Amino acid sequence: LRDHVFQLARQRKSVRKYSDENVNMDDLYYAIRTALEAPSGANRQPWRFILVRDEYTKRRIRDTCEYWERRFHGSTTLPKWFADWLRSRGITWRKSFLTEAPVLIAVAADTTAPYWKESTWLSIGYLLLALEERGLASLTYTPTNPRAVAELLGIPRNYSLECIIPVGKAAEDKVKEARRGLEKTVYIDLWGRPALSLEEGKADSS
């Protein structure tokens, strides 16, 4: 299917409100199998995934995250542009998606592997697109105090909890956040040299 990956990437957006409809475990494993195909430094495959479905565990994760988020959102060192951005999107210390989504995927990375962070986030990128393909909404939520959540899940000290991904059916519909176009992000041969116009880009790829 031509443009398939592009179409998935284009329609995919972060979802912060979930219905309680269950997710099909086959779809979940399909997405994880896709993530396992990502490249990684020295092929060490530093990623690990914990699928959290247990209501009690989700509740404890939410409580822990919200405790630290309250401090973060109340912090006076938060840059103004960031505080404004959060407010305009209605993002507060409340993380209801952590109990509302039927499944959370906690992603941990082996910090003894080379390029463990880059590699793990690449696999997360693969995961998000595969979830989208199966009609599943997601969010890369990065907790304020990842170690507190890692301890709760029994993650060893040499692993870093990189994010928690709620997965489920979207219970909100919003316009996708705008992206900067090709002409503002791609240079040719030299930094700052005007890139292809979008039209030329299209002509090139056909």
Ligand SMILES: Cc1cc2nc3c(=O)[nH]c(=O)nc-3n(C[C@H](O)[C@H](O)[C@H](O)COP(=O)(O)O)c2cc1C
């Ligand atoms: C590394 C990373 C960390 C993020 N952390 C959070 C987070 O902690 N909470 C949150 O609500 N969204 C988080 N996001 C989601 C971004 O806010 C979102 O991707 C961005 O605003 C673009 O919106 P879209 O994904 O809907 O296109 C994170 C995204 C990335 C890539």
